Structures are given as C-alpha cells and as structure tokens.
Amino acid sequence: MPDEIEVDTDKLQDQIAEAREAERIPPWLKYVGLSAAIFAVVAAISALRSGDLINEALIHQIQASDTWNEYQASRQKEHIYTVASDGLVDRGASNSARFRAYRSEIAKEAIKEASLSAAARKLQEDSADEVRRHHSFEYAVALLQVGIALGAVAALARSIPAWYVSLAAGIVGVTFFLRGFVA
Numbered sequence: 001m002p003d004e005i006e007v008d009t010d011k012l013q014d015q016i017a018e019a020r021e022a023e024r025i026p027p028w029l030k031y032v033g034l035s036a037a038i039f040a041v042v043a044a045i046s047a048l049r050s051g052d053l054i055n056e057a058l059i060h061q062i063q064a065s066d067t068w069n070e071y072q073a074s075r076q077k078e079h080i081y082t083v084a085s086d087g088l089v090d091r092g093a094s095n096s097a098r099f100r101a102y103r104s105e106i107a108k109e110a111i112k113e114a115s116l117s118a119a120a121r122k123l124q125e126d127s128a129d130e131v132r133r134h135h136s137f138e139y140a141v142a143l144l145q146v147g148i149a150l151g152a153v154a155a156l157a158r159s160i161p162a163w164y165v166s167l168a169a170g171i172v173g174v175t176f177f178l179r180g181f182v183a
Helices: 009-023 029-090 097-157 160-182
Strands: none
Touching: 029 097, 029 160, 097 160
C-alpha cells in the first residue's frame, strides 16, 4: 500500500468554486425583497384608508339626503303657510293675528331653507371629495400590488429590468398614496 494517495484537487477546487459562484445571490436581489416589503406596507395602509373614506362618503351622502328631505319639508310648510295667508288676504283678513302668525312662519321656514340647502350642499361636496380620495388610495393599492408581483417575477427570473418596472409601478403607487392625503 502506498503511503500517500495523490488526488488532483485543483480540478475539484475549481468545480467547487464554480458551483458556489453559480449559487451566489446577486447583491441587488436583497433589495427586491425590501422594496416588495415596503410596497406591501404602503398597500395595506392604502387599503385601510380607502375603505374608511368610502364609508365616510356614504355616511355624508346619507346625511345630505336627510338634509335635503328636511329642506323639502320646510318648503312644503312654507307653501302651506303661503296658501293659508293668501286665503286670509282674499277674505280681507290681512291685518289679523293669524295672518301675521302665518307670515312669521313663512319667514322662519325661508331662513331654515337657506341653512338646510347650504348644509346639504356642503355634505354632498364632502362626500364627493372623500370618493375622489378613496379612488386615489384604490389606485395606489392596485399599482403597489403590481409592483410586488413584478418584484417576485424579477427575483425568480433574476431579471433586473423586471425589478426596475416593479419599482416604477411601486413609485407611481406611492405617489397615488400620497395624493390621497391631499386630494
């Protein structure tokens, strides 16, 4: 038996080095996961805010509808008092206490109508503003999800261009997210 067995390890070491090099993760790949995580957090916040805004918009729209109903009731009361006071005028009782009471009620209802109309319009404007902001957050969620999906494709395919497209979609999504707070 020979004392020493000689094995050509140079070739073996080269093969091991090549295998390690092939398995080595590109440095940019860790940033794909980081960007996807950031996009996921922003998308979650956007989804919550979007839901809150649409609920607030619906509540304001219901309140506006109720206020318009009050306005219509006030208009009907004013009309009834006007018909009654005109009837007193036709009968020649335009100086009576009842006539003055009707005219007073007509004035009260007219003042109430103006404030109700303004309140209903304001509630409708608030509702429309909340719907616009809701849409901004909705678009943010969609674009951020696209960014996350493209990031996953980029990581699996080891494609830097796909990651750049992922970043672009995510940045546009973040822009819509920020716009939702000021729109």
